[in-house]
Amino acid sequence: MHDIAAAAGVSRGTVSRVLNGGYVSATARAAIERAIREVGYVPNTAARNLVMQRSQAVGFIVLEPHSLFLEDPNIGGIMLGANSTLSAADYQMVNLVVDSERDTARITRYLSGGFVDGAIIVSAKSHDPIIQVVGSLNLPAAFVGHPRDLHPDIPYVGIDNLASAEEITRRLLSTGRRRVGMIAAAVDRDSGADRLTGFRQALGPLFDESLVAEVPLYDFACGAKGMRTLLERDPTIDGVFAASDAVAAGAIEALREAGRSVPDDVGIVGFDDSSWATRTRPNLSTVHQPADDIGAHAADMVLRRLRGEQIPQQGLLLPSPIVWRASA
Amino acid sequence: MHDIAAAAGVSRGTVSRVLNGGYVSATARAAIERAIREVGYVPNTAARNLVMQRSQAVGFIVLEPHSLFLEDPNIGGIMLGANSTLSAADYQMVNLVVDSERDTARITRYLSGGFVDGAIIVSAKSHDPIIQVVGSLNLPAAFVGHPRDLHPDIPYVGIDNLASAEEITRRLLSTGRRRVGMIAAAVDRDSGADRLTGFRQALGPLFDESLVAEVPLYDFACGAKGMRTLLERDPTIDGVFAASDAVAAGAIEALREAGRSVPDDVGIVGFDDSSWATRTRPNLSTVHQPADDIGAHAADMVLRRLRGEQIPQQGLLLPSPIVWRASA
DNA sequence: TCCTACTGTGTGCACGTTCACACATCTGAC
DNA sequence: GTCAGATGTGTGAACGTGCACACAGTAGGA
Numbered sequence: 001m002h003d004i005a006a007a008a009g010v011s012r013g014t015v016s017r018v019l020n021g022g023y024v025s026a027t028a029r030a031a032i033e034r035a036i037r038e039v040g041y042v043p044n045t046a047a048r049n050l051v052m053q054r055s056q057a058v059g060f061i062v063l064e065p066h067s068l069f070l071e072d073p074n075i076g077g078i079m080l081g082a083n084s085t086l087s088a089a090d091y092q093m094v095n096l097v098v099d100s101e102r103d104t105a106r107i108t109r110y111l112s113g114g115f116v117d118g119a120i121i122v123s124a125k126s127h128d129p130i131i132q133v134v135g136s137l138n139l140p141a142a143f144v145g146h147p148r149d150l151h152p153d154i155p156y157v158g159i160d161n162l163a164s165a166e167e168i169t170r171r172l173l174s175t176g177r178r179r180v181g182m183i184a185a186a187v188d189r190d191s192g193a194d195r196l197t198g199f200r201q202a203l204g205p206l207f208d209e210s211l212v213a214e215v216p217l218y219d220f221a222c223g224a225k226g227m228r229t230l231l232e233r234d235p236t237i238d239g240v241f242a243a244s245d246a247v248a249a250g251a252i253e254a255l256r257e258a259g260r261s262v263p264d265d266v267g268i269v270g271f272d273d274s275s276w277a278t279r280t281r282p283n284l285s286t287v288h289q290p291a292d293d294i295g296a297h298a299a300d301m302v303l304r305r306l307r308g309e310q311i312p313q314q315g316l317l318l319p320s321p322i323v324w325r326a327s328a
Numbered sequence: 329m330h331d332i333a334a335a336a337g338v339s340r341g342t343v344s345r346v347l348n349g350g351y352v353s354a355t356a357r358a359a360i361e362r363a364i365r366e367v368g369y370v371p372n373t374a375a376r377n378l379v380m381q382r383s384q385a386v387g388f389i390v391l392e393p394h395s396l397f398l399e400d401p402n403i404g405g406i407m408l409g410a411n412s413t414l415s416a417a418d419y420q421m422v423n424l425v426v427d428s429e430r431d432t433a434r435i436t437r438y439l440s441g442g443f444v445d446g447a448i449i450v451s452a453k454s455h456d457p458i459i460q461v462v463g464s465l466n467l468p469a470a471f472v473g474h475p476r477d478l479h480p481d482i483p484y485v486g487i488d489n490l491a492s493a494e495e496i497t498r499r500l501l502s503t504g505r506r507r508v509g510m511i512a513a514a515v516d517r518d519s520g521a522d523r524l525t526g527f528r529q530a531l532g533p534l535f536d537e538s539l540v541a542e543v544p545l546y547d548f549a550c551g552a553k554g555m556r557t558l559l560e561r562d563p564t565i566d567g568v569f570a571a572s573d574a575v576a577a578g579a580i581e582a583l584r585e586a587g588r589s590v591p592d593d594v595g596i597v598g599f600d601d602s603s604w605a606t607r608t609r610p611n612l613s614t615v616h617q618p619a620d621d622i623g624a625h626a627a628d629m630v631l632r633r634l635r636g637e638q639i640p641q642q643g644l645l646l647p648s649p650i651v652w653r654a655s656a
Numbered sequence: 657t658c659c660t661a662c663t664g665t666g667t668g669c670a671c672g673t674t675c676a677c678a679c680a681t682c683t684g685a686c
Numbered sequence: 687g688t689c690a691g692a693t694g695t696g697t698g699a700a701c702g703t704g705c706a707c708a709c710a711g712t713a714g715g716a
Contacts (some may be wrong), residue, residue, distance in 0.1 A: 001672065001673065002672080010695075010696085011695065011696045011697075012672090012673085012674095012696085012697090013674090013675090013695065013696060013697075014694085014695060014696080016673075016674060017694090017695090020674075020675095022694090023692090023693050023694050023695085024694075024695090025694060025695090028694080028695080036666075042440035042441060043441065043673075044378075044436065044441060044442055044671085044672050044673070044674085045416050045438075045441030045442055045443050045673095046374050046377035046383065046441075046442055046443075046671085046673090047554070047671070047672035047673040047674090047701090048670080048672080048673055049377075049673090049701095050372075050374040050375050050378050050671090050672080050673070050700095050701050050702065050703090051455050051672085051673050051674050051675080051700070051701050052672095052674070052701090053701075055374065057701095060423075066408045066411075066412075069404070069408070070404045070405065070408065071603075076397070076398045076404075077398065080394045080397070080398065080425070083394075084394075087430070087431065087434060090434070092424075092434075092438055092443075093423065094420070094422050095388075095421065095422070095423035096420075096424065097408070097411060102415070103415065106415060106418070106420075109370065110373075110420055112370035113370060113371065113372065113373035113374075114373055114374055115374075115420075137445055173674085188606040201686085220607060249607070253609075254422035266574060275399075279577070279607075281549065281581075281584075293708085329702065329703065330702080338665075338666085339665065339666045339667075340666075340667090340702090340703085341665065341666055341704090341705090342664085342665060342666080344703075344704060344705085345664090345665085347703095347704095348704075348705095350664090351662090351663055351664050351665085352664075353663085353664060353665090356664085371702085371703075372701085372702050373705070374701085374702080374703090375671090375701070375702035375703040375704090375705095376702080376703055377671095377703090377705075378670095378671050378672070378673085378701090378702080378703070379670070379671050379702085379703050379704050379705085380671090380703085380704070381671075493680085574699095616672090639665085
């Protein structure tokens, strides 16, 4: 910057004003802009960050093992939605995947080092040490998803898993199914638990514990395994709510192996409206997750706190409409 | 740091030596470490970056539209492989998706601002302005993939698309197929063009231009469309090399609709060994892409240049073994 | 005793910015 | 002619660190 000032015959202060706004004469501005172009000058971010006490960057923290990060159909969409919003506000998104203990230490250092001004936290479980760090640093942040007993000062954005599960189960029932089961995945997480609760509430007195197969993950293999379990427990089953589209795809595969047709013998619905939904035959009826919007809203919450605004609501649940296709 | 020095009754210099190594007495070290713990002190990265002229971060630059970034089955694996290697060396990976013009400007600023010490560049096309920036900044970098006429000083890592395509086509021929076609996707990119060339070379005199259906993208829908085209052109077709697993999955779908069985009527092979390969019925014979290793090697190249080492070879092609399953 | 080498420690400067303040000039009103 | 306000410009301090250098003490050998 000093070189630019010398080349343009002005002082550093004037160069700074050209870059950041302020009173500058037309002639000085022209001379400085010419010098900047000629020298190919770019402001040094580290120095600016140092004096401004900010980095113009927001962390996107994914608290998941690497493998799950790859499989989850929503994370990519959330990421891109957040990235678009942050870019538009001239913030850089920094991706942080926390898998091992070692990662936790590194990222704690990263967050504390003033490298990011805020954070979007995905897949948080309660009591994760990263959350404590974010809380104690008073870093503007937002959760994607809304597990209970997370940090109360940090807002969240997500969908109403419970209500959506209830709604799609009701729609499944309205197609005339009477023996309706569920393949419940990841019930140790809030999303999984809520979907199960919604299912139970929709069935009411029809609910039958033996028609719930619990599987660990939201994936294809677990879906197939869960479906086989259900078929064993009750061969007359005629409807299934799968906790995710991948689970539903696995279930369809298991049904095909067992010689059942979908939707004639068994109606099936999924969750996520991911690319799975249009790859299966028949295409899946499912709950649409607005991953893009979720990411965008989470980013927006962080940006608003960054601007010093108060966020009125503690949490935000976005609409997750049902998409009715051919599988039920 | 000043506060720590005061609390421990020493000077800033001594605190710095505790953090970065140097002669420090046991008593001083103990006092300083205690003070650090009590105050909860974390070094300020911006200040350190400023004086050290480095950021301990490496950019992961994806030159693709957002949508492609989501669909490409390899990018996630490459990303995680790179991330692991960088983390182990105490570098932070920063994710940069370049889609619009606006992104280009922002990321140019980011790269020039000293925010990253190096870069891994994925899906580069020739003459992308970002490449010019990286080249002129003399930023340690590595390409994933190896389009022609990229910057000659920047090493690349990838697989030998041509040889692998040739090999898997030969294996397909060895199953007794005689009318073998290809669904060639993204021939405007080096990977797509090389796969087509490999196919052509493997067929030799058997090659028939009319049995190549060109489609724009490596995806399911394009695969189905390409297969329908091929069936129209020659109903006696009995073998297909699909340019990717997603394309192969689409082709299988189209074959099913047309009442052909795989692999009895038509043998089909894919490329990538992505999760698609084990979702189709039958599972796909395909070329395994070691995405993880590719990312790790690219990161390693950048790290080595960061350490000032010379990288012997200009490029590195990793082995991409064929995985033989049931589709051919 | 003096010199040297080694171990520790404190101090000033530099990194490249932004910002507050002081100062200069110009315009128009009284 | 003077003063106020607007417009423009230069200067010094500060942000929090690492590093070079100066310096103090201590031990061992000539």
